Amino acid sequence: EVQLVQSGAEVRQPGESLKISCNGSGYNFTDYWIGWVRQMPGKGLEWVGIIYPGDSDTRYSPSFEGQVTISVDKSISIAFLHWSSLKASDTAMYYCARLGRIAVAHTWYYYGMDVWGQGTTVTVSS
């Protein structure tokens, strides 16, 4: 079964660092982009960024560039989302998701996010 399993809920104080994880299984982890999505309480979905585990190519939404770091350890099929100094406004649910792909004219076309993790709740409060 293809699945993404995320690390558990976290509670931190402002200024602390945090790294949450997303463990892929049931497929070749290095062949698919992994994305991160934020959902603040009662709000919609926001694109954070994506990483290609095969070569660690990483792209960020302009809104999140410099605010978080996305990384991967392909040897253990885990992607990470890291904050060096949390703010109260980082309080949210964070999802990881895989970009699905299909072969089109001898190349891979990546479309929507076809497999999602269960989400990790991050609470930042003093």
Place this chain on the structure above:
Amino acid sequence: DIQMTQSPSSLSASVGDRVTMSCRASQSIKKYLNWYQQKPGKAPKLLIYTTSNLHSAVPSRFSGSGSGTDFTLTISSLHPEDFATYYCQQSYNISYTFGLGTKVEIK
């Protein structure tokens, strides 16, 4: 960033109703538009990718259409399990922005 605008923000409908919702992009995204369904407390699920392609196991009552900047998600006959929030997402450029969602509520 490409901005995605969904309308309406919410709608009320009854089981069996035909429901349509819209998504507009701030620039042409050709056909690179995806739709997701999210229920409270759950992760989103991919419904439709590249405007009109149903993801695996998605019922055929869901359909998508459009191109360029204007797109539509249609549910031909609303089922009880379809009450949820629906998000569109562009996959034209690498910053896969989402719309703010359309919440489908029970009338």
